[in-house]
Amino acid sequence: MKKISCFLLCCCLSLGGFAAQVVRGPYIEDPTQTTTVIRFQTDETTPAWLEYGPAPRCNQIMKISPEGTDHKAILYGLVPNQQFCYRLYVYNAARDGVQAPVEGSWRTLYSPERKEIKFMAFGNTAGDNPGPKALLAAQMAQQEADFLIHTGDLTASGLNADANAEFFTPYKEVLAQTPLFVALGAHEYGPDRTERGSKSFVRANYSRFHDMTWSNATPKYYYFDTANARFIFLDANAVYGAVWAPDLDEKSTQYKWLQTALATATEKWKIVVVxxxxxxxxxxxxxxxxxxxxxxLFERYGVKLVLQGAEADYERTFPMLKDEPNPRGVTYVTLGGGGAPLTKRSGSHRSTARFVSNYHYLTGSIVDRKLSIKVFNEQGKQLDKFEIYL
Incomplete structure (x- = not known):
């Protein structure tokens, strides 16, 4: 530890005379069994230093992030099924050391023989609504989860400039300790998503700041495996007029990719996010x-759960097969109560098992062939509970 501290101090003494502040993150993305990505932004150009290691020994390995404001650190040397922790440092204004570290933790993805997973999910954090977000974030920070799923629509505008206020700042504590996976929403394509000139919008405002598991169209669609489950993220925004969103017809690349992703998942849990x-x-x-x-496709390949977004409400269907309730079918859950202005129910359908217009988040637990789901509001009250069996 003394060697690392001395190294940090020497680096700090050789650099500038102002104190940079971490204004976004750190947030964790694209965990694997052996690597992960930690991203953060500073308000001034600065180098940064990350110590990390298996919890509670957070200072086993040093990673230097080069001078800049947008920082991306890829952490190597990890092992599966392991809790890791980290400390993020930037230098201080007095040039005699570093500021107090920003700390966090995460868990690497599980190897196939493990049969237990814990996760959280929510969505639609668009808009300036700090009160409910603060309450939700406080509740979510108390949960133990291996990763966090966002069903899309991070901000109302889709602009990176709004991402701190609407997403990264209110959910800062959760993101510092829970790897994030996002399904792109229509808002990620911006207000001009129906225009041909919008091609660069996602790249400029989303792709530059997020890392997802590689596919031939990352970050628009991708999947990852952990323990006995495959989580598949799709981009269906073409149906909302996003001209640069990938197609979904049977001849499209995304459709064929999805078919392969489902077919090769064999006996795993198959959970889709769209x-x-x-x-x-x-x-x-x-x-x-x-x-x-x-x-x-979902019915043919045994998908058990689909997590959806877009609507600012919570809704769960009965298991559905060929558009009818059936115990052998697929359960669809809408998670859109992450802070956007809530919407009301506009009709009824035989599929609906539960509908609530409330801010909310979901916790999921897979133990072998059983998936247990609970949904809570911003006050911690349980809104729904159900189980699915493989």
């Missing part, structure tokens, strides 16, 4: 075009 809701009685209603293309 922003456009295939079932919904909210104000926007279901994305019928996406449903017509995706439901047959």
């Amino acid at each position: 922003n456009a809701p295939l079932y919904s009685t909210g104000e926007k209603g279901p994305a019928h075009e996406a449903a017509a293309r995706l439901e047959p």
